[in-house]
Amino acid sequence: MVTLTTFSLLSPQTGTDYRIFVEAPETTDEPGPWPALVFMDGDDLFELATAAYGEVRASNAVPPLLLVGVGYGARPMLFGSWTTFTYAKSANKRLRDYTPTPMQPEPESGGADAFVAFLADTLLPSSRSATTCGAQRADSWAFLGSLAVIHALLQEKPVFTRFLASAPSLWWDDRSPLKQIATRREIHRNYPRNFI
Numbered sequence: 001m002v003t004l005t006t007f008s009l010l011s012p013q014t015g016t017d018y019r020i021f022v023e024a025p026e027t028t029d030e031p032g033p034w035p036a037l038v039f040m041d042g043d044d045l046f047e048l049a050t051a052a053y054g055e056v057r058a059s060n061a062v063p064p065l066l067l068v069g070v071g072y073g074a075r076p077m078l079f080g081s082w083t084t085f086t087y088a089k090s091a092n093k094r095l096r097d098y099t100p101t102p103m104q105p106e107p108e109s110g111g112a113d114a115f116v117a118f119l120a121d122t123l124l125p126s127s128r129s130a131t132t133c134g135a136q137r138a139d140s141w142a143f144l145g146s147l148a149v150i151h152a153l154l155q156e157k158p159v160f161t162r163f164l165a166s167a168p169s170l171w172w173d174d175r176s177p178l179k180q181i182a183t184r185r186e187i188h189r190n191y192p193r194n195f196i
Helices: 042-058 112-129 147-153 172-187
Strands: 002-010 017-025 036-039 066-071 077-079 082-084 141-144 162-164
Touching: 002 112, 017 042, 017 112, 036 042, 036 112, 042 066, 066 112, 112 147, 147 162, 147 172
Parallel strands: 036 066, 036 141, 141 162
Antiparallel strands: 002 017, 017 066, 077 082
């Protein structure tokens, strides 16, 4: 049994009003706090992600999780047997939020620092209070969202403890994420060599 909550959340860091989707286990069945899985493109992917998680959870292969999807308030459109995603809609700011550096000819790009600050300082506290787990902290945080994941991982003090990047756009801005990794390895000699 799960509890689904959706709400709008204005980010002081980006100035965007996000649509947040939260699915939490019933506290009577599995009391929290729960680790959270935060993922991007919630408008398009929340239902798919929760369905996939439900199948894996039914086999007890993963623990109970607080699922948090971040969207922009647009819903995908159904046309016959196929769906159009919301990525190209004007309210969708993924190009700004998920990119670590500005790059021409994309004038809105390069807002990942503000977006990661929003996740850490605004979204996670709000997600906890919007669910039955109250103000309790989860043991670990995971973050799914491609290029933004790599950027969050490379922070001096990462907010999350686990990261999953599915086909990140490492080509962005003349491969700037790879250059950032190389710089981090020079500064921190114990940086994992098998990372990427």
